[in-house]
Amino acid sequence: MGNCWGSGSSDTDATTHVYSSTNLPTTPGTSNNCSNNMESSVTSSISNSRSQFSVSVSEIVEEEVPDGQILETSNLKVFTFAELKAATKNFNTLLGEGGFGKVYKGWLDERTLTPSKVGFGMIVAIKKLKQESVQGFEEWQSEVNFLGRLSHPNLVKLLGYCWEDKELLLVYEFMQKGSLENHLFRRNPSVEPLSWETRLKIINGAARGLAFLHFSEKVIFRDFKASNILLDGHYNAKISDFGLAKLGPSGGDSHVTTRVMGTYGYAAPEYIATGHLYVKSDVYGFGVLLLEIMTGLRALDTKRPDGQQNLVDWLKPTLSHKRKFKTFMDARIEGQYSSKAATQTAELTLKCLEHDPKNRPSMKQVVEALERIESLNKERPKESSKSGSIHSSTTPRHRQQSSSQRPQFHSRQHGT
Incomplete structure (x- = not known):
């Protein structure tokens, strides 16, 4: 997935990938009940991944994790499409583009992660996937599974996601450079x-x-x-x-x-x-x-x-x-x-x-x-x-x- 989030340069990396179909959510949310349906299906997917994570963790000799944290449960925010549309002012400012879709600049309240006015709160990068991209869907799911539970100063921070009807979006911290x-x-x-x-x-x-x-x-x-x-x-x-x-x-x-x-x-x-x-x-x-x-x-x-x-x-x-x-x-x-x-x-x-x-x-x-x-x-x-x-x-x-x-x-x- 392209990721030139802090510059106006387009990412032209459009090559497709091959993925497995393991742990894929099966039911998207709708415009009326996005949070309930989406969260249940995605949470199920994340739960499956968490069980695999737990097995892997149990094999590690007890030792301090270097600078990072492995979360027991994902703390990602589930956004509605309307919230992200408001945060980006109707997807007005393009940061980058690739085969997966486009990345837009948005503004959220730093405390509540609700949409805020331009110039207020914090800047975020909102990745909006192409609706017809099967690889993009699986890539979206992989991002949620991994970045939802792994936290480290040298891993980009995923703040939340949206899956509403055919809309798939990811919300990241903004990387200025x-x-x-x-x-x-x-x-x-x-x-x-x-x-x-x-x-x-x-x-x-x-x-x-x-x-x-x-x-x-x-x-x-x-x-x-x-x-x-x-x-x-x-x-x-x-x-x-x-x-x-x-x-x-x-x-x-x-x-x-x-x-x-x-x-x-x-x-x-x-x-x-x-x-x-x-x-x-x-x-x-x-x-x-x-x-x-x-x-x-x-x-x-x-x-x-x-x-x-x-x-x-x-x-x-x-x-x-x-x-x-x-x-x-x-x-x-x-x-x-x-x-x-x-x-x-x-x-x-x-x-x-x-x-x-x-x-x-x-x-x-x-x-x-x-x-x-x-x-x-x-x-x-x-x-x-x-x-x-x-x-x-x-x-x-x-x-x-x-x-x-x-x-x-x-x-x-x-x-x-």
């Missing part, structure tokens, strides 16, 4: 590129959010990428779009088997090849994002020369050469990082991109490594030279694709 994708790849001469310090802050926050998902209930996010990382006004990162999220293995199993879907360029090789999804399949996607953070280049860009279109295939062999970090680091942040920080980031990226998921670090280990790297950021290189930068020999970055390509993968042998 939009997506990481917009800041990292879309060139605006009037806007300074993200500094190395800010990039580390963002990737650290995203890592903590993903570590919480893996720790809390073995939730596999399954579509970790720059467009699904949203930024608040202070560039704090929050993971969004849980449409593809799936409960991880339980009962001693190492993986779950599912039809393959996600974003080409980010999906782990074992998942594409076999349909086997591991918790550490997310770690591979995180490694791809780390490479994008370092280089300022997209994971996949068909406008780059042959042999360079897939970022991992192109640059992974270079990451192990400590003296070559200047050849792949983003030239726009040269002079902002120490050579030690750059080489350690490259080493961490290489570990995350290991072909065998067993050899990848856990997200907890990734967070610890990133904290060490961030502490090195106080160092500055004594010399800086732009010669040898990958950006001097490849297609100019303003011509790169405006959105991630997210084709649908099908596994011939496995169902959801």
Whole structure:
């Protein structure tokens, strides 16, 4: 689902997904009794998911949950369509658009979550799904199931939902800076590129959010990428779009088997090849994002020369050469990082991109490594030279694709 909530840029990510039909609500509310019918059917769905959550939680060794909270029951508000129509002033201000539908700006009273006048209360992002989208319905349900019970500073906050007749809507906190994708790849001469310090802050926050998902209930996010990382006004990162999220293995199993879907360029090789999804399949996607953070280049860009279109295939062999970090680091942040920080980031990226998921670090280990790297950021290189930068020999970055390509993968042998 597209999620450029804090900017006027449209999210053109319109690729469809394949979903299972488990835990789907069966009866929508109506314009007259939306709250009663909708809440009973959706609550049933959430209750089913909660029982699965509880089993997963029972398997976790008693340990303090890092910075987050797992709610016993969902505390989401059930909105009527009329309330959200009023909050958006008849869906007047468009924030973003994608294959799922559109995202609008709205205003709610901060205490009661009732519609308020423009300029009063708090700004929210209201996602309105296309009525004919089957995938959108299941994605909507997945968001309610997961974000209704998981709370963490680095997960976007879902405030409530509406299911009335054929109308499906989700209400989120507003993220002023939009997506990481917009800041990292879309060139605006009037806007300074993200500094190395800010990039580390963002990737650290995203890592903590993903570590919480893996720790809390073995939730596999399954579509970790720059467009699904949203930024608040202070560039704090929050993971969004849980449409593809799936409960991880339980009962001693190492993986779950599912039809393959996600974003080409980010999906782990074992998942594409076999349909086997591991918790550490997310770690591979995180490694791809780390490479994008370092280089300022997209994971996949068909406008780059042959042999360079897939970022991992192109640059992974270079990451192990400590003296070559200047050849792949983003030239726009040269002079902002120490050579030690750059080489350690490259080493961490290489570990995350290991072909065998067993050899990848856990997200907890990734967070610890990133904290060490961030502490090195106080160092500055004594010399800086732009010669040898990958950006001097490849297609100019303003011509790169405006959105991630997210084709649908099908596994011939496995169902959801």
